[in-house]
Amino acid sequence: MEPRFVLSVLTFLLLQLLSLRALGEDQLPGSKNIFGNVGSSVLLDPKCESVLNDSDILWVLTVNGKDPVTILDYKENHHDFVPSEQFKSRLYLNSVTLSLTINNLQLADQGNYSITVNGFLAKTIKLFVYDMRNPIELAVAVGSSILLPGFTDQHFEDVNRVKWTFSETQILNYDEASQTASFIDSYKNRCVFYRSNGSLLLRNITLKDEGLYTVQINLNEIRSKMIHLKVFEPVPEPSISSNSTYVDTAIGLDCRVTAKKLSSVLWWKDGKVITNDQRYQLTEDNRTMVIKKATKSDCGMYTCTVENAVSKKNSSHSLAIYGLPPLIHYAMELSIVALIFAAANIFCIIVQCLRSDKQSKKNMLFSQFAVRSLKLL
Structure with missing residues (x-):
């Protein structure tokens, strides 16, 4: 091997060693x-x-x-x-x-x-x-279960402790050394902790479980995640009622439901969603649908669909529209009233005539009796 080549290699290695030493041992x-x-x-x-x-x-x-x-x-x-x-x-x-x-x-x-x-x-x-700017939004139904997410594999490294809190209350403390998870009493029998990623399974959800949950690694505020849990009761089936069934009137259909947290209320007819326009008006958060001026073509099946984050229900109502237009209807009513008055007047006249005829007959008999009496005298 040539001395010049060996010298070049040694010089290169020496320069690398000097560079690393300049950086410091640690x-x-x-x-x-x-x-x-x-x-x-x-x-x-x-x-x-x-x-x-x-x-x-x-x-x-x-x-x-x-x-x-x-x-x-x-x-x-x-x-x-x-x-x-x-x-x-x-x-x-x-x-x-x-x-x-x-x-x-x-x-x-x-x-x-x-x-x-x-x-x-x-x-x-x-x-x-x-990302701690906005909590993760999750929705769950009363009585069901939900998995509160932990961390990805990349974020779940060098873990010594994991802490879960609900509002200001610590509900879980996990120690990696002993691999034990300690729950407070109200969560002990309805929670499962997964130490592979720090997630938490919460069972038998109640309305009291709604709120902000925080999971934290090694008591480090940066290595945290927040979950905002919203709890909903499944919506019951709604009921529909109407205030009128006559043509040329404003017919209102009310969709009644006891649930409070509704994300949407929709009205349907013939497979199409009803919106505010020249014929329809939606009020009270879409719970009331008004047909501004009903015609016979508005007859049919109307469906109200109510929905929240965990469930959906609908109810249908068959709307039949009867009668003539109001003006004709009112004219007919006035005609009937007029006929009744006319009939009453005719009855009164007939009664009066009968009374007059009876009185005339009485007068005629009296006259005849008087004439006969005079002749006997």
Whole structure:
């Protein structure tokens, strides 16, 4: 083997060793976990000091095993660094520690961050991003069961303790060392804890179970998840009543249901949803449907569908429309009244005539009797 080749190899190895020693013993390439919340800031500190102007710095991001994406590339003797489009205006590079601050965290920022200094891998940092801005919304029916979700495999690492709370009350404490889960009495016989991902199965749901649940890893507020549980009673079957059945009148159909938390009330006729228009008017959160001016064509089957987050019920009503238009109906009523009065007047006249005829006959008999009496005298 040629001495010049051996000398080149030894020189290369020596330079690498000197570079690693410059980073410090505890800064050898390795991996650490960092946790952050959406919208907050996080510091990625590789703990390696260097003079920025004398170094080439490269930060890259790897997500789910895909090809690394360069997020920051700082060239030696340059005074500016160029972040990638994803991190534009959100990065700050410390010129001494080479740490990287990411502001306004996003879920897409989660992944493995690696820093290379002068061509040598210095550190890999695993960033986990949690979204605590809005709780997860879940709905469940009274008497049923629901699984309150835990964490994904990526988020459920290095777990020592898991704590579940309901409002301000701790309902579960799990210790990884002993692998035991301790429940408070009111949850002991109706909960199952899954230590593989921290999820919680809640059985025999009651209205009192509605509220905010929080699961936390290692008492770390960042490594948390909130679930807002809403509890509903299944909706009963509604009933429908109407106020009129005559043509040219405003016919109102009322959909009556005792449930309070309704997400929607819909009216149907002939397979089509009824909406507010020139013929129909919906009031009282759609519970009342008014046919503004009923005609014979409005006869048919009307269906009311009520729904909440856990159930749906419907009821149908057959609407028959009778009679003539109101004006004709009123005219007929007036005619009947007039006929009654006319009949009464005729009756009175007949009675009067009969009385007069009877009185005339009496007068005639009296006259005849008087004449006969005079003749006898």
